[in-house]
Amino acid sequence: MPELPEVETVRRGLAPHLEGARLMRVDARRPDLRIPFPPDFRQALTGRRIERLERRAKYLVARCEGDLALIMHLGMSGRFSVIQNGQIEAPGAFVHEGTMAQADGNGPHDHVVFETDAGTRIVYSDHRRFGLMTLSPSETLDAHPLMAVLGVEPIGDDFTPDHLLAKLEGRHTPIKSALLDQKVVAGLGNIYVCEALYEARISPRRSAYTIGKARAERLVPAIKGVLARAIEAGGSTLRDYAGADGALGYFQHSFKVYGREGEPCPDRDCGTVHRIVQANRSTFFCPKCQR
DNA sequence: CGGGACTCCTGCCAGC
DNA sequence: TGCTGGCAGGAGTCCC
Numbered sequence: 001m002p003e004l005p006e007v008e009t010v011r012r013g014l015a016p017h018l019e020g021a022r023l024m025r026v027d028a029r030r031p032d033l034r035i036p037f038p039p040d041f042r043q044a045l046t047g048r049r050i051e052r053l054e055r056r057a058k059y060l061v062a063r064c065e066g067d068l069a070l071i072m073h074l075g076m077s078g079r080f081s082v083i084q085n086g087q088i089e090a091p092g093a094f095v096h097e098g099t100m101a102q103a104d105g106n107g108p109h110d111h112v113v114f115e116t117d118a119g120t121r122i123v124y125s126d127h128r129r130f131g132l133m134t135l136s137p138s139e140t141l142d143a144h145p146l147m148a149v150l151g152v153e154p155i156g157d158d159f160t161p162d163h164l165l166a167k168l169e170g171r172h173t174p175i176k177s178a179l180l181d182q183k184v185v186a187g188l189g190n191i192y193v194c195e196a197l198y199e200a201r202i203s204p205r206r207s208a209y210t211i212g213k214a215r216a217e218r219l220v221p222a223i224k225g226v227l228a229r230a231i232e233a234g235g236s237t238l239r240d241y242a243g244a245d246g247a248l249g250y251f252q253h254s255f256k257v258y259g260r261e262g263e264p265c266p267d268r269d270c271g272t273v274h275r276i277v278q279a280n281r282s283t284f285f286c287p288k289c290q291r
Numbered sequence: 292c293g294g295g296a297c298t299c300c301t302g303c304c305a306g307c
Numbered sequence: 308t309g310c311t312g313g314c315a316g317g318a319g320t321c322c323c
Binding site (some may be wrong): 002003034035058073074075076077128130131180182189190280281282 | 314315316317318319
């Protein structure tokens with residue numbers, strides 16, 4: 001369940017190890033994750049230098065020399081471990097169900113191993129295999145089918161109340177579902193949508209097209225604020241990382257409503273946090289103050 | 292064509 | 308105690 005802030009935290013943790021490094025060895029231990037690895041995956045990447053590690057929505061993109069981009073998605077359980085001199089030096093990036101042992105590259109869920117010219121091993125583990133890795137020409141990355149459908153970045157200047165209103169026009173789906181649609185805004189997941197709607201005091205059940213200007217002007221800053229604080233928390237986790245368990249991710253943060261069914265409305269103490277199911281996903285909200 | 296249901300996958304945990 | 312079924316969900320696909 002990494003959402004935008006967790007992916008950004010992973011990017012910041014991996015960038016020092018990947019940017020400027022050359023991949024000396026690339027090993028995919030199985031034919032696929034959520035989608036098959038490209039047939040030339042290993043061959044195309046081996047020997048190539050990575051210039052930049054970028055993030056687009058929940059995707060990581062390694063921009064390589066020679067017009068090649070490596071597109072990566074963590075799915076729900078994807079994580080990276082960085083191993084230097086046989087020791088795990090940097091966080092494994094993301095753990096969401098308790099604490100798992102750091103990947104050493106030999107575990108049953110260690111699916112991809114990169115080795116750089118600095119002698120660093122970067123191991124991608126993903127026990128549910130909802131993640132993916134694929135390749136694209138770098139120059140036409142935005143036209144890649146996975147990228148072309150994505151809406152604007154919620155933390156960017158293009159994400160404004162007016163932009164959101166235009167995207168929601170005519171959409172009769174609940175606002176909760178609309179915000180999970182990566183075409184509307186790219187990078188939100190179940191948890192931060194619940195949190196942002198709570199902060200903006202908007203009911204997750206409200207039809208998207210009825211949001212209106214005033215609510216949109218609360219919702220957009222709420223989304224940006226929730227994400228910014230989560231990125232900040234991830235950053236401090238990275239800085240503080242000192243060889244503990246390497247766990248990064250949601251469960252270092254605390255949420256106001258997500259997972260808090262039955263608890264009192266934390267900010268306004270006006271009601272109780274309820275859990276409902278929308279589009280097969282749990283939604284947590286306070287029916288008293290979210291309208 | 293919009294929108295909801297379904298699907299992939301595996302670890303975990305409540306409940307019997 | 309040990310098994311089982313349900314649940315978690317990102318995002319593509321399918322169907323009404």
